[in-house]
Amino acid sequence: MLKDALKGKLSAKELNLLRRSFDVVGDIAIFEVPDELKKKEKLIGNTILELLSNVKVVAVEQGEHKGAFRRQKLKVVAGEKRLVTTHKESGVVLALDVEKCYYSPRLGSERLRVASLITPGEKVLVAGSGVGVYPIVLAKHSVAAKIVGVEINPVAHKFALQNIKLNKVSDKVQAIKGDVFKLKLGKFDRIILAMPTFGVKFVPQLLKFAKNGAFLHVLDFAEESDREAPARLLREICEKKKRPCTILGVIKTGTPGVRRLRVCVDVKLYPNMFK
Ligand SMILES: C[S@@+](CC[C@H](N)C(=O)[O-])C[C@H]1O[C@@H](n2cnc3c(N)ncnc32)[C@H](O)[C@@H]1O
Incomplete structure (x- = not known):
C-alpha cells in the first residue's frame, strides 16, 4: 500500500x-x-x-x-x-511515551496465549512489565486472582500506574517500581520473565519467587536453526538449582533479526520435591 x-x-x-x-x-x-x-x-x-x-x-x-x-x-x-499516545491492545487502553518506554504491539497474541493458560486463583509475577501491558491484559483476559508487575524504568512505571487506573484493574494488578532481582515479593504460581535480553540465564534469580509446581514463561532469543537451545539451557539451570522442571514448549514470538527468533520457553517446575 x-x-x-x-x-x-x-x-x-x-x-x-x-x-x-x-x-x-x-x-x-x-x-x-x-x-x-x-x-x-x-x-x-x-x-x-x-x-x-x-x-x-x-x-x-x-x-x-x-x-x-x-x-x-x-x-x-x-x-x-x-511521542505520547494512547494505544488499544485486546480491549486494553495504554497511555505511553513510545520513546521513553518499551512497548511492542507485535506481542499482543503472545500475551493472550499466556492469559489462556492461567487457572483460577493464580498469583502471577511479570518481571519487566513496562507500561503495564502484560499485567493488565492478564487481568482482563484471564482468571488470575492477582498480578504483580515489576518495572525498573520510572517513566514506564508511571504510565503503568496510570494504565491500571484507566482500565479499572487496581483490584487485581499491582505495579512495583524497582529491580525485580533485588526485591522481596513472596511466592507466585506463575512467573513471566518479559525481558528477552536477560532470558533463561536469569531464571536462577527468579526461582525464589516460584511456588512448588509453578509455571515459568521465559522470553529469550534463539537462532532459527536451534530454537530449542534456551529450553535445554533452562532445564540444566533448573536442575543445578535443585528445582527440576518439565519443558512444556518453545513458542516463537517474533523474528527480531535474520535467522534469529524471539521465543517464549514454557516450563513447569516439578511440584512438592523441595521446600
Ligand atoms: C522487552 S521490555 C518488555 C516490556 C513489557 N513487558 C512489554 O511487553 O511491553 C523489558 C522491560 O524490562 C525492564 N527491566 C529491565 N531490567 C529490569 C529489572 N532488573 N527489573 C525490572 N524491570 C526491568 C525494562 O525497563 C523494560 O521495560
Whole structure:
C-alpha cells in the first residue's frame, strides 16, 4: 500500500529499499528507514499521514532498542511533534511515551496465549512489565486472582500506574517500581520473565519467587536453526538449582533479526520435591 502510494515519488531502486511494514502505536506510525533513503523520510512520513487517517505522528527509528530500559530513539518526521499516545491492545487502553518506554504491539497474541493458560486463583509475577501491558491484559483476559508487575524504568512505571487506573484493574494488578532481582515479593504460581535480553540465564534469580509446581514463561532469543537451545539451557539451570522442571514448549514470538527468533520457553517446575 505504502509502496503503491510512493510510486512516482521514489525511484524503483528506492522503492525496493523501503521496508514493507511498520508499527502503528496509538496514532503514531514508527518506521525504519535505510541510510540510502534518509533524505526521503519526510516525504515517506507525509505519504503515511495521507494514507492512514488514524495516524497523526510519523516517527523514524534511530537505531536499535538500547540499555536496561530497552528504549529506542525516534525522530518525528511528519505530523504533530509528540511521542505520547494512547494505544488499544485486546480491549486494553495504554497511555505511553513510545520513546521513553518499551512497548511492542507485535506481542499482543503472545500475551493472550499466556492469559489462556492461567487457572483460577493464580498469583502471577511479570518481571519487566513496562507500561503495564502484560499485567493488565492478564487481568482482563484471564482468571488470575492477582498480578504483580515489576518495572525498573520510572517513566514506564508511571504510565503503568496510570494504565491500571484507566482500565479499572487496581483490584487485581499491582505495579512495583524497582529491580525485580533485588526485591522481596513472596511466592507466585506463575512467573513471566518479559525481558528477552536477560532470558533463561536469569531464571536462577527468579526461582525464589516460584511456588512448588509453578509455571515459568521465559522470553529469550534463539537462532532459527536451534530454537530449542534456551529450553535445554533452562532445564540444566533448573536442575543445578535443585528445582527440576518439565519443558512444556518453545513458542516463537517474533523474528527480531535474520535467522534469529524471539521465543517464549514454557516450563513447569516439578511440584512438592523441595521446600
Ligand atoms: C522487552 S521490555 C518488555 C516490556 C513489557 N513487558 C512489554 O511487553 O511491553 C523489558 C522491560 O524490562 C525492564 N527491566 C529491565 N531490567 C529490569 C529489572 N532488573 N527489573 C525490572 N524491570 C526491568 C525494562 O525497563 C523494560 O521495560
